[in-house]
Amino acid sequence: MLPYLTMNPFGFPVLSTTIFMPLFGVLFILFMSNEKAIKVAAMITALLTLAVSAFLFVNFDPTTTIFQFGERISWVSSFNINYMLGIDGISIMLILLTTIISPIAVLSSWKAIQTRVKEFMISILIMETAMIGVFCSLDFILFYFFWEAMLIPMYLLIAIWGGPNKDYASLKFFIYTLFGSVFLLVAIIAIYLVNGTFSIPEAMFKDYTFQFQFWVFLAFGIAFAIKVPMFPFHTWLPAAHTEAPTVGSVFLASILLKMGTYGFMRFCLPIVPQASFYFAPLMIVLSIIGIIYGGFVCLSQTDMKKLVAYSSVAHMGFVILGIFTFSIYGFVGALFQMLNHGITTGGLFLLVGMVYERTHSRQIYDNAGLGKIMPIYMFFFGLFAVSSFAFPGTNSFVGELYVLIGAFAVNKTAGFFAVVGAVVAAAYMLKLLKQVAWGREDKRDIKDMNLREIIYMVPLAIFVLWVGLFPRPFVNVMEYTLVNLATQLDKVSH
């Protein structure tokens, strides 16, 4: 029995099932040749995974801080590497986000992807397995394994189904993230050498020397900062987004970016807390630069997709800001912003993709004046655009409110600077919204959203308003874990 892990109470390994369900689907798809059947099979697989994760969510006990649904099998015993899984209030939310986004991703590429459908669907499903795996792993090596496994399908998504400049973008993405991964590996090995185990929970809140913490934080920090991406490591992101197919952008924005912030929360804070305190001012300054810089760059964009991509830099700045306030409000806000950004920005990328399929352009001018032509589209676009700049009543407002409360409580100057970013966000989003709704008068032959598109946007839209107006059920799930994290950090700081 491990003190930090409650074993899985069910007759089947529920976490492993969630992780490998998509891979299981791939086994079937490998032997299929009919494109339609492949799509249907991928869809069914993604929905089954969603069902298992929903089962997970329903049975999740939000009143404990111990990792749940634990599984532990010895893997490489000579190095004390275990196949160890378990989830807490942080990971459950991100797993759910992943399993909700995946079927939407499959559905959204139904028509958009015409070449190599089989390989495409396989890539999506492998991605899903790797992403869920990252959030479930409690062993560093296992974590690293899934972390790297995400890279390849993502690279393929950009390099094969990407836009005209896909070679440059995919290579940049690959090199950037691989560069970060090297530092991650160094940090992991350093921790192993001190602890003699790759168990993540066992590495938390130990009395490491400050010097050790300093270097480990730096190594982790670079790896995660690239992934987030934080200013000044963000340059790969707009390139990758503009060239990636819609699904690639959705995965990238909704889930892959969360890996970085998840890393900060899961590793940096509990494992090297003193170094986290030490670096907090720097992190806060960088996050605020990201928020404001990202906003101003958005103001000058003429490419819709680039605009949404740069807005991600600003949004993720809010997440980092929340994390490094070390307060419960900041943590809840940060986790909320991760989910919100996943839903809202994911939604915006889907909407940009939709209009791209019709006009074959991402330029704002080419997609302007859709108010009369595509009223249903305009409704969704309006909702997600106002959610993106944290309009009250939408999900992002709740997250931003929590983050700002945390920020103002810790440092009012940081709070005021973040507010500047929030104002700029309103400016660029309202500007975009006005252009898309009314920017042109001429009539063009563009069809409004079809039923399939409405079906996959509706769940996201419901989430936007649900979290915006009734966030408590979500807070309840994550609260214990985050309060525990804040309390533990508080102890260390004294």
Add this chain to the structure above:
Amino acid sequence: MVIESALPLLSMGIVFVSAILIMASRKSPNIREFWSIGGAILTFLTVMAMVPIIWEGGVIKYTLSTIAPGISLNFRVDALSLIFGIVSSFLWIFASIYNIGYMRTLKEHAQTRYYTCFAAAILGAQGVSYAGGLFTLYLFYEVISLFTYPLVAHHQDADGYAGAKKYVIYLVGTSKGFLLPAVILTYVMTGTLDFADNIHTGIFPAGSDSIWVTVTYILFVAGFAKAAIMPLHNWLPSAMVAPTPVSALLHAVAVVKAGVFSISRVMLSTFGTNILNDLGIGIVTAYVVSFTILTASIIALTKDDLKARLAYSTVSQLSYIILGIALLDNTGVLGGIIHIVNHGFSKITLFFCAGAIFVAHNKRKISDMAGIGHVMPFTMGAFAIASLSMIGVPPVAGFTTKWYLLNGALEISSIPIVAVLMVSSLLNAGYFVPITIRAFFQGKKSDWSTSGIKEAPLTMVAPLVITALISVLLGFYPDFFVTLISNLF
């Protein structure tokens, strides 16, 4: 006496459903306008259903959901809420009728969008009135900004876009840039965003850092730019590019009153009169808004465009409301709050008249209106009555306001404020009386018409005559609202 009731939610629900129905019946204008008027009447009745409870000194509360400890999506109806709720829902009835005449005569485009956004703006105004805390207030305050944007930009020409751009920059810029940090600072200092039940104590605990309390207060006042306190007033004249019914209901009543209402609410229920007194910011506020009262009136004198003159008159009159609250004694507060009603009825009449003149004779400039009273006797008669109210002549509504404000100023022995009120009455007379004189006593009837009276359609004239008559009624019988407001003290 606290009563748990979903009535405020019901009234907002009715507005929401009306907006949906309006959108759904885009194909048949008659049904669409039916929903608009029907929704307005039903909303008003629901609001009136809350009157007995408040009349008895009760407060209605309802919590819909909790956002964080001390932050919730909640509703709280007291006399202040109800005053604004009644005014916005009651005048929506008249505006809906007036809209028909205006929009159809001018064959305006995108009427469904127009009516839907109109209803959504009223939804926001209702939400602001019944907000039980700053979270809810902020939410509905922003709803108003968002849905009035398409109304200001309605004509979708260069002027419309320019006006709307200014509108959104001023309103959303201030609410994100100033109001949001003010709300968060309040929460950080007090641990709650709910409003206090007592207008004297507020929610700030004893010993709060007075500098940060003051900063928060300033951010609040600057953040509610809908109140059009100088120098954050400039969006209002620009918003006059909107169709006149929008200027009438929204930019004389719902939107701008949401601003002054919010400031009043925050002054009374978040800060409380005690702390404002102790810090001495009440009287400073009074001086700041006095500057707005006088300056806006002087600018109004120079405007020849009728709507522009009315807009600056609004800027000036809105500050009366805040002036009354800022006096921080019961008489002054009463005078400020009752002006929400008095100004609402009178100013909507004036804008209705401006729209009627435009529809019937295509005139905007006051200098072109010599003799118009001969052909539009009802409209210009209503205009004369409403302008008397603005000046504060008994027995029209505005007199009640001036009476209480003067008494309030004398009670705190503030001679400068008394002087401001006197000078501003003269200025009001200076820019309103000439319009009436010109309409009735200058020009010739033959310049206007050969066939006698030429008024705007009945759907426009009837509402403006009724609102003018109500202005008189309010002056004769202010007791209903006075008694209601007294429940606050």
